[in-house]
Amino acid sequence: MELPRRIYEEMLNHARACAPEESCGLVGGRAGRAERFFPTPNGAEDPLRRYDIPPVDLLRVTREIERGGMELTAIFHSHPATEAYPSATDIRLAYYPEAFYLILSLADPERPVLRAFRIADGRVDEQPIAIC
Ligand SMILES: [Zn+2]
DSSP: OEEOHHHHHHHHHHHHHHTTSOOEEEEEEETTEEEEEEEEOOOOSSTTTOOOOOHHHHHHHHHHHHHTTOEEEEEEEEESSSOSSOOHHHHHTOOOTTSEEEEEEOSSTTSOEEEEEEEETTEEEEEOOEEO
């Protein structure tokens, strides 16, 4: 997928502001190119290790994406202390096979790592990501 640098920086700022908790959000776009990042609260009971976009935010942002003529291009969350790879829980709770899953690792604060995946039927496929 294609990610404008401005949006990458918005994700990075959101992740850093929420650390040590995981942060999350949704990305609207067209044809695999991100156009807008919507940070959301993390409603998980254990936000240090999980993320959960509250249903009210999911609905609000999904409508905003539709109104903007965009698609739900990606679902974003951060791993403040672990690698940028889906956890067993991330895989189990991945309900959007048509969206990219973006994971930003802050395990090395000086060198954040962002990776993109498709997750469907318990299978994880890494996808190329171009920050441009
Ligand atoms: Zn995760």
